[in-house]
Amino acid sequence: MTAVGTQLPELLIEATPTFVVSTALATRDFQDVHHDRDKAIARGSRDIFVNILTDTGLVQRYVTDWAGPAARVHAISIRLGVPCYAYDTLVFSGSVTEVDGDELTVQVTGRGQLGDHVVGTVRVSGVTA
Amino acid sequence: MNAPAPYPNVTETILGAAERVKAAGECAPRPGRDPVNQPMINNWVEALGDDNPIYVSAEAAKEAGHDGLVAPPAMVQVWTMGGLHGQRTSDDPLGLMMGVLDEAGFTSVVATNCEQTYHRYVRPGEELAVGTRLDDVVGPKQTALGEGWFVTTRNTWYSGDEPVAEMLFRVLKFKPAAPKADTAEVLRPTISVDTALFWEGTAAGELRIQHCPACGTLRHPPGPMCVACGDDKPDYVVASGRGTVFSYVVHHHPKVPGKTLPFVVALVELEEGVRMLGELIAVDPERVTVGLPVSLALTKIDEELTLPCWRPAG
Numbered sequence A: 001m002t003a004v005g006t007q008l009p010e011l012l013i014e015a016t017p018t019f020v021v022s023t024a025l026a027t028r029d030f031q032d033v034h035h036d037r038d039k040a041i042a043r044g045s046r047d048i049f050v051n052i053l054t055d056t057g058l059v060q061r062y063v064t065d066w067a068g069p070a071a072r073v074h075a076i077s078i079r080l081g082v083p084c085y086a087y088d089t090l091v092f093s094g095s096v097t098e099v100d101g102d103e104l105t106v107q108v109t110g111r112g113q114l115g116d117h118v119v120g121t122v123r124v125s126g127v128t129a
Numbered sequence B: 001m002n003a004p005a006p007y008p009n010v011t012e013t014i015l016g017a018a019e020r021v022k023a024a025g026e027c028a029p030r031p032g033r034d035p036v037n038q039p040m041i042n043n044w045v046e047a048l049g050d051d052n053p054i055y056v057s058a059e060a061a062k063e064a065g066h067d068g069l070v071a072p073p074a075m076v077q078v079w080t081m082g083g084l085h086g087q088r089t090s091d092d093p094l095g096l097m098m099g100v101l102d103e104a105g106f107t108s109v110v111a112t113n114c115e116q117t118y119h120r121y122v123r124p125g126e127e128l129a130v131g132t133r134l135d136d137v138v139g140p141k142q143t144a145l146g147e148g149w150f151v152t153t154r155n156t157w158y159s160g161d162e163p164v165a166e167m168l169f170r171v172l173k174f175k176p177a178a179p180k181a182d183t184a185e186v187l188r189p190t191i192s193v194d195t196a197l198f199w200e201g202t203a204a205g206e207l208r209i210q211h212c213p214a215c216g217t218l219r220h221p222p223g224p225m226c227v228a229c230g231d232d233k234p235d236y237v238v239a240s241g242r243g244t245v246f247s248y249v250v251h252h253h254p255k256v257p258g259k260t261l262p263f264v265v266a267l268v269e270l271e272e273g274v275r276m277l278g279e280l281i282a283v284d285p286e287r288v289t290v291g292l293p294v295s296l297a298l299t300k301i302d303e304e305l306t307l308p309c310w311r312p313a314g
Helices: A017-026 A037-042 A052-067 B010-023 B038-048 B058-063 B093-103 B196-203
Strands: A007-015 A072-080 A088-100 A103-112 A115-125 B108-118 B128-143 B146-159 B162-174 B208-211 B235-238 B242-251 B263-270 B275-280 B293-300 B306-312
Touching: A007 A017, A007 A052, A007 A103, A017 A052, A017 B038, A052 A072, A052 A088, A052 A103, A052 A115, A052 B038, A052 B108, A088 A115, B010 B093, B010 B128, B093 B128, B093 B146, B093 B162, B108 B146, B128 B162, B196 B208, B196 B235, B196 B306, B242 B275
Parallel strands: B275 B306
Antiparallel strands: A007 A088, A072 A115, A072 B108, A088 A103, A103 A115, B108 B162, B128 B146, B146 B162, B208 B235, B242 B263, B242 B293, B263 B275, B293 B306
């Protein structure tokens, strides 16, 4: 039985340009700021940056890496902070904040060089961790 | 009929448009290009580094209690993305509101919230369609990025007639803010015959280090004569603009003209060996460490003055 306060192991994601571009395309997001550095800079960004569909995916992966394949993900809510530019490293951390029978709420933070990039919660059941 | 107001009230125009779009309800569900399919799932798990076997092994999925292979829930939005040449449909509520706000001068956009709820896992072969309705338009708000409006839409994904997932999506549509501090007020350096080469360099887009042609010594700040051999006819070399933080301070108080507090001043050890002071920008002060790799970021104040600043290397 997983208790409130259980910490998830940290996950490091190296946001290389290859990571930023391949995840943007794998999520069918063709906005130029996610693959064209010149365009991203012209629009006032420092570099290309990770797209929001990837953030949702990373938060899901972070929780299911821990929760195991039998887990069911019911909801993912994320709030975006500072951008995650190419060459940044995201450090995901998380903890269980609610237990309701088999269903847990996990709070997740992905922090980069500039500060918190993504903060969110995941509702998940069937956790075998 | 009322006479038109001499100046249109932007706020009323935006709120009026929002009411009309809201009243229209959910737009006709727009089908995804392809059904839920394994090749795109494979691309996604590869790119995201997700090793969960239920997305790639029917056996593992069955063991986990599914009827067969399932798609990652977080991919739901992927199935109905517009694609490389995608255009919004004419009744798309988000597109309609973006148009209204563009016209009103709120031209930039940033996503702020995404809340997805999954009613069940979807499986390869299912054809999804997405319907969107406008939930709320709130503003004008002063934000760190500038004055803007928060636009919230709700999407529902259907497999046939069955809703399988929902999403609240919020964007901030904003007018980019003017620089926070008036950089024209920055403290200006006193430029002497010895230091002119340095400031002419930054204005020309390069970082110059004074160099002694007699003995090869590099020195900074520039001075009239070589401290190693006494030669008084220096020239310069152009630095690569790469270095590491040797030491730093975070300045919280007092106010400094032209600067937004707090800011970081770093003593940077250049890879050429000399050390140089400058502001370290685009960094959370709490994340600065001695040894942090930095690169040059020249900040043009006006035609006469360009300041050398630093930012985390990347």
